[in-house]
Amino acid sequence: MTDRLIRPAAPAIHIPEPAVRVDNVSKMYRLFSSRGDRLKEALNLFGKPYHRPFWALHDITLDVPRGQTVGILGMNGSGKSTLLQIIAGVLAPTKGRIVMEGRLAALLELGAGFNADLSGRENVVMNSTIMGLSRREIDARLEEIEAFADIGDFFDQPVKTYSSGMFVRVAFAAAIHVDPEVLIVDEALSVGDARFQEKSYRKFASFKEAGRTIIYVTHDRSSVLQLCDFAVLLHKGRLVEMGEPRHIVNLYSEILGFGDLREKARAVVAAADTAAAAAVTAEEEANRPAGAAPAPAAPKGRAMPELATFLADRSDRSRTAENPTYNADEYIYGSEQAQIIDYLLVADGRVNPAAIACGAELEIYLKVLFHAAHEAPLVGIGFRTPKGVIGFSNNTNWMTGTEIPPVTAGSVAIYRFKVKMALQAGAWFLLLSVAGSQDDLWHVRNNVGLIELLADQRFDGMALLPCTAEAIPEGGS
Amino acid sequence: MLGFGVLNLLRTILRNRKLLWSLAVYELRGRYAATLAGSVWAVVNPLVLIGVFWFVTAYGLKVTFEDGPPYFLMVFCGIVPWIAFSEALSGGTNAVLGHAYLVKKIAFPIEVLPLVPIVSTVIVHAVLILFLLFIMAVNGLPPEWQFVQILYFSGAMLVFAAALSFLLGAINVFQRDTAHVVGAILTIWFWVTPVIWPADNLPDWAYSIIRLNPLFYIVQGYRGVLLYDQPFWFQWPLDLWFWAATLFVLLLGSMLFGRLKPHFADVL
Numbered sequence: 001m002t003d004r005l006i007r008p009a010a011p012a013i014h015i016p017e018p019a020v021r022v023d024n025v026s027k028m029y030r031l032f033s034s035r036g037d038r039l040k041e042a043l044n045l046f047g048k049p050y051h052r053p054f055w056a057l058h059d060i061t062l063d064v065p066r067g068q069t070v071g072i073l074g075m076n077g078s079g080k081s082t083l084l085q086i087i088a089g090v091l092a093p094t095k096g097r098i099v100m101e102g103r104l105a106a107l108l109e110l111g112a113g114f115n116a117d118l119s120g121r122e123n124v125v126m127n128s129t130i131m132g133l134s135r136r137e138i139d140a141r142l143e144e145i146e147a148f149a150d151i152g153d154f155f156d157q158p159v160k161t162y163s164s165g166m167f168v169r170v171a172f173a174a175a176i177h178v179d180p181e182v183l184i185v186d187e188a189l190s191v192g193d194a195r196f197q198e199k200s201y202r203k204f205a206s207f208k209e210a211g212r213t214i215i216y217v218t219h220d221r222s223s224v225l226q227l228c229d230f231a232v233l234l235h236k237g238r239l240v241e242m243g244e245p246r247h248i249v250n251l252y253s254e255i256l257g258f259g260d261l262r263e264k265a266r267a268v269v270a271a272a273d274t275a276a277a278a279a280v281t282a283e284e285e286a287n288r289p290a291g292a293a294p295a296p297a298a299p300k301g302r303a304m305p306e307l308a309t310f311l312a313d314r315s316d317r318s319r320t321a322e323n324p325t326y327n328a329d330e331y332i333y334g335s336e337q338a339q340i341i342d343y344l345l346v347a348d349g350r351v352n353p354a355a356i357a358c359g360a361e362l363e364i365y366l367k368v369l370f371h372a373a374h375e376a377p378l379v380g381i382g383f384r385t386p387k388g389v390i391g392f393s394n395n396t397n398w399m400t401g402t403e404i405p406p407v408t409a410g411s412v413a414i415y416r417f418k419v420k421m422a423l424q425a426g427a428w429f430l431l432l433s434v435a436g437s438q439d440d441l442w443h444v445r446n447n448v449g450l451i452e453l454l455a456d457q458r459f460d461g462m463a464l465l466p467c468t469a470e471a472i473p474e475g476g477s
Numbered sequence: 478m479l480g481f482g483v484l485n486l487l488r489t490i491l492r493n494r495k496l497l498w499s500l501a502v503y504e505l506r507g508r509y510a511a512t513l514a515g516s517v518w519a520v521v522n523p524l525v526l527i528g529v530f531w532f533v534t535a536y537g538l539k540v541t542f543e544d545g546p547p548y549f550l551m552v553f554c555g556i557v558p559w560i561a562f563s564e565a566l567s568g569g570t571n572a573v574l575g576h577a578y579l580v581k582k583i584a585f586p587i588e589v590l591p592l593v594p595i596v597s598t599v600i601v602h603a604v605l606i607l608f609l610l611f612i613m614a615v616n617g618l619p620p621e622w623q624f625v626q627i628l629y630f631s632g633a634m635l636v637f638a639a640a641l642s643f644l645l646g647a648i649n650v651f652q653r654d655t656a657h658v659v660g661a662i663l664t665i666w667f668w669v670t671p672v673i674w675p676a677d678n679l680p681d682w683a684y685s686i687i688r689l690n691p692l693f694y695i696v697q698g699y700r701g702v703l704l705y706d707q708p709f710w711f712q713w714p715l716d717l718w719f720w721a722a723t724l725f726v727l728l729l730g731s732m733l734f735g736r737l738k739p740h741f742a743d744v745l
Binding site: 029030085088089090091092104106108109112113114115117118122125126129130134135 | 495496499500503506507508578579580581582583584585739740742743
């Protein structure tokens with residue numbers, strides 16, 4: 001009754017209450033140099049501190065809207081797991097608070113809350129009881145859970161005999177079937193085979209459709225793009241940025257590539273986003289009906305000082321290692337009659353991006369120093385998976401219609417490849433080569449660079465072939 | 478302020494009573510999961526202990542009394558509640574630590590944990606009491622309706638054990654020596670409580686001191702009800718002392734538990 005009195009009148013515009021509100025949350029751990037110090041501090045009547053404070057989270061404020069899927073990205077030690085544990089109510093925040101209503105299921109760790117000695121079935125019952133389900137509700141769902149986990153007779157074996165895959169199957173099945181308002185998932189889906197992942201993604205989707213909220217922490221950037229409505233980037237315990245998944249994933253990739261969030265990298269990303277938005281606007285303008293105001297010219301040469309410097313520098317100094325995408329574990333062979341001394345990558349208006357969208361056009365600039373003259377040198381590029389499988393490779397000799405002018409001894413030439421990166425999501429190693437002919441290899445740099453492809457749609461296999469599908473109506477052709 | 482902590486504790490426990498029950502059952506089952514005889518061990522071990530004491534007192538020491546029930550029945554009536562108490566207390570001290578997998582990784586009503594060993598003890602205790610009644614019946618003391626009063630003493634004992642468990646279970650998370658100290662104290666406690674020796678022969682000054690031991694009240698209560706046909710208030714006003722001590726430990730324990738609870742996950 002009383003809370004009806006103090007509740008304000010419903011606002012004219014409906015603003016949905018956030019499912020989870022993280023309000024100025026900070027978390028400090030006390031680091032003690034010895035066990036004795038912890039005891040000393042506990043027993044000290046005057047509260048003399050013996051610890052060094054370590055702040056795992058600083059002032060995190062975040063509203064997770066109801067029915068949305070939010071991805072949390074960050075390197076190891078960025079505070080992701082601490083934040084999740086605080087949201088899940090496992091850890092108490094040092095400062096700030098969490099506001100949320102409704103049932104919350106959390107998959108924080110593989111088999112968390114499972115008793116190794118009990119069977120999968122018993123653990124599921126246990127877990128569901130902890131989540132507040134009645135015995136009847138549990139019995140009603142048990143069959144479904146068993147079917148979803150799909151681990152056969154192992155369901156009645158002690159959990160300690162499980163493989164990690166079985167573990168995650170049972171844990172995920174149990175968590176999703178308690179029908180929580182908010183589901184927290186910490187990288188659980190990366191375990192398990194493709195078939196189970198597929199099933200889990202489908203379950204995720206139906207969960208989203210039912211208007212439930214998901215908080216998802218992962219290293220897998222592609223799944224953030226595919227699943228999340230918005231994303232949050234944590235770095236060194238701070239919330240660096242939140243927003244559209246693609247933007248956050250790009251920022252995260254910069255951190256991964258450079259080890260830190262360089263102001264420069266941030267500025268570059270921000271500029272790229274503005275440019276992309278401008279390009280979209282330009283396109284919309286162009287599609288206007290006749291008679292409307294003329295479309296302004298799309299911005300041509302975007303400000304890329306690195307590219308200008310690269311093109312202007314014709315010295316013979318080798319700068320390959322300075323490229324942020326450079327992989328020091330490359331292996332090189334060839335007669336070194338010519339040398340690849342530098343390279344530069346451009347995609348989506350960004351120079352040397354750590355990650356690009358699957359299907360985006362990648363420009364590869366190669367700088368070659370020739371020690372001997374040659375009539376028609378041959379330049380090539382290629383991409384390998386971390387396992388060494390070549391996804392794509394080509395050279396100027398095979399690409400009909402491509403003319404490579406003769407070179408003189410001591411000259412430095414720059415070549416540009418443009419390639420549509422329609423390959424599977426994941427890490428791709430760059431291969432660069434220069435040769436006199438197919439049998440006369442001068443300089444082959446395998447795995448010289450590393451670039452990550454991010455897919456916003458799923459497919460299997462290695463290449464994203466242009467592909468459409470439609471239903472043909474009866475009598476059609 | 479202090480009472481508020483206790484009320485909060487009770488509310489959480491009441492809300493999660495089903496969870497508490499399944500945890501206790503699963504703990505019993507889990508503890509003996511890999512064994513052939515399973516949960517039977519939970520009853521067999523105390524029975525072996527009782528058997529040894531019966532053998533030693535009846536044949537080794539040849540203790541007999543002129544009047545009253547046989548001596549070994551007196552030992553039985555003391556040792557059955559003692560086993561329950563020591564099991565509950567050592568279990569309760571380790572409860573939070575032993576269930577770290579529930580404290581650290583999932584949102585869980587931690588208040589329930591110190592009670593888990595208490596509830597699983599109750600299950601075993603009930604079986605042992607039935608066994609005790611059987612032995613008594615065999616020795617010419619068939620069950621009477623007054624025996625129902627045993628519920629009061631077992632309840633009182635469990636409340637006392639629970640209060641201690643909240644206190645010690647919370648401390649044990651931070652200082653793991655606690656469990657071993659409790660083990661040592663239980664050994665002393667066993668001998669200062671008239672579990673296997675009769676309190677009646679004590680000199681008056683010793684009797685008035687030993688009475689202050691809350692377990693004295695419990696053990697003598699079991700005997701009074703089962704062997705001497707006494708009503709449960711026969712030790713008046715010792716009842717007041719027992720409940721005052723229990724309430725004190727409960728207030729202290731629930732306050733400490735509530736205060737330390739947010740830090741459990743950090744330390745475990």
